[in-house]
Amino acid sequence: MSSSAPSALLSATFYEEGYDHLIELVHQRDADARRQLVSLDIALHDADGKLVAAVPGDPGQEILDLGALVGAHARGAGRLMAVFDARYDEAVFPYRPHHYAYLHRRGSPQPSLYYAVNAVLGGVPDRIGATGLNNFETYLFLRRGAGERHAVLLGNPSRFAPGEAQLTTYYAGSRHTREVTLAPKAHVEVALEPQREGARLDRVEIKAVFKLASYVVGRRSAAGELVLFDHLFTYFK
Secondary structure (H helix, E strand, O other): OOOOOOEEEEEEEEEOOOEEEEEEOOOOEOOOOEOOOOEEEEEEEOOOOOEEEEEEOOOOOOEEEHHHHHHHHOOOOOOEEEEEEEEEOOOOOOOOOOOEEEEEEOOOOOOOEEEEOEEOOOOOHHHOOOOOOOEEEEEEOOOOOOOEEEEEEEEOOOOOOOEEEEEEEEEOOEEEEEEEEEOOOOEEEEEEOOEEOOEEOOEEEEEEOOOOEEEEEEEEOOOOOEEEEEEOEEEOO
């Protein structure tokens, strides 16, 4: 299953203490054999972008227990961005592999959350010819439970370049934009106002030079427990 020129898949998610967080690294199988990655490296970064731990992964592993990994290498570090640098053989994976995840607060009666792990672009914008905000992502709030507060988790996977993004929220047609700048490997949770001038939050949009790690999260207002963890929809103009 070796390849002289394996393809790359860079993806990222966020870990918070107190949660069972399992990452399905490989889910594509066929009748003849289980497929596996060529290689996998995992890096954990704190909110300021500091490398907390770098761990080589087992490319034959199908399920990664992110909570156990953090407990072994970065216990007490707070929220972390986990970056997965995978290599795969296109002869083994005719389609680009994806990671999927299971998230549940230990001891909570709330249902588990399932999501697709964000694929990201960790390049240097001036090397790939990107001069404007050419990546667009959006999320529609179709229904929201009472007592929830929402935010966007943003992480910059780049090793060298700051990540610049415009975050725009929409309320019954009105729009409000703020600028967010992240140092390399840094991440932040940006709170979203639930309403403006009597209108409820309808949509959030992110424009960035390259693809950041981005998730919409919802929390119970009282305890802060996650009740929503979802990626945004990517589109291009």
